[in-house]
Amino acid sequence: MNIMSTSPRSQAVKRDWGHDETGxxxxxxxxxxxxxxxxxxxxxxxxxxxxxxxxxxRSVVSAASYEARAYGINSAMAVATARRKCPQGVYLPVDMPYYRSISHQIFELIAQVTDQIEQVSVDEAYVDVTAALLRWERPTRIAQWIREHVHERFNVTCSVGIASNKLIAKLASTNAKPDGMLLVPLNRHAEFIRMLPLRSIPGVGPASAERFRRWGVESVAQLAAMSESEIAQVSGSKIHAHNLWLAARGEDDRKVTPHTPEKSIGSERTFAQDTTDVQTVSNLLRRCSDEVAATLRKRGLLARTVTTKIRYDDLSHATKALTLTAPVDSAAAIFPTARKLLFAMMRMEPTDTQLPRPVRLAGVSTSGLSPAQSTALQPALDFDDMETAVGTGADVDSGATSAPPEKLRTAEKMLDSIRGKYGKGAVHLGID
Ligand SMILES: [Mg+2]
Incomplete structure (x- = not known):
């Protein structure tokens, strides 16, 4: 896992933006x-x-201290390259159980302020402090308390961005690093984001950035000058274009959705024989999606991220994930996403019937789980609106697809009760 931020920063925005914390x-x-x-x-x-x-x-850098970064070392860089750049560096193996235990304790500490915590990775979270303000009065007081206590108890520093939405809060923390805090008042969101390079917007990966660059657009300020339809022309996706158009104005309507990311629910199977047949793999993904969705509903959970996993005939494996704009618990939402991820992972056209490489195993997993009763389902959009752009490798793009029509979800709930009576294999939903 890669947790070191490589997002572009800008020294110019690391300054005092004012002290109005309203909103x-x-x-x-x-x-x-x-x-x-x-x-x-x-x-x-x-x-x-x-x-x-x-x-x-043969592995890559998972993290580097700021002293190491001064040598030009960053995450995802080959360790061999890092050793050339900084032979005197202290190279240590990854000890995930230890980092997770520290992370767990840090999140317990943050939970003393509020339970409205959306943990995005082992070391990163969004926190909605609306309710906590009754007791704490000011968001900066909360941020300061967390920063001080994390440092005191764990000898780890953190940076905090404070804003009215997730987009600006994240960009603020990125630009406050290391060991900083940045408040961006509501009336300065647009001005703040316009100072940043286009690449700093989460979801604008190297491929999108390159498409925009060919149109001469490299900064958020330039993006802000484009109409939504012009953006759609370049990005190739209406939903992505809408989110970018909003982002260029410092707007983001995603809610903080409390969840812990470690948990995932998945299903995978090995084929009797290695296969290159798209239909065979697709059928398996459907079956896995169906099982995963049934488990989610049984446990009263909704999932935000869908991951497709493939193991090739040489035992190497690949995963690709997509985070949906609304959490889901139905195969009608999970399966089309899983299938699209398969096609994207294999760089195939929708009409292809053969995979480029034989596959031994396929599966679907969901993560970003939250309890269904506390998570409002967003209004459904058409399947056609589904975003096709996906991240690379195991990266997760965000804000791309929508919840399925409510009808299909209801149909699947009915299936659950039939299966309860007649057994798991009794019925399947004919989604394609
Ligand atoms: Mg970090």
């Missing part, structure tokens, strides 16, 4: 160089040294 109820909290900070916390003698997490010469 700034979203905090984005991000630990600084988390894995490296955890190692330094238990080996204080490493403080001030370039510490790089990742050892094997």
């Amino acid at each position: 700034c109820t979203v905090l984005h909290i991000d630990m600084d160089a988390f894995y490296a900070s955890c190692e330094i916390a238990r080996h204080p003698e490493l403080k001030g040294l370039p510490v790089i997490i990742g050892t094997g010469n």
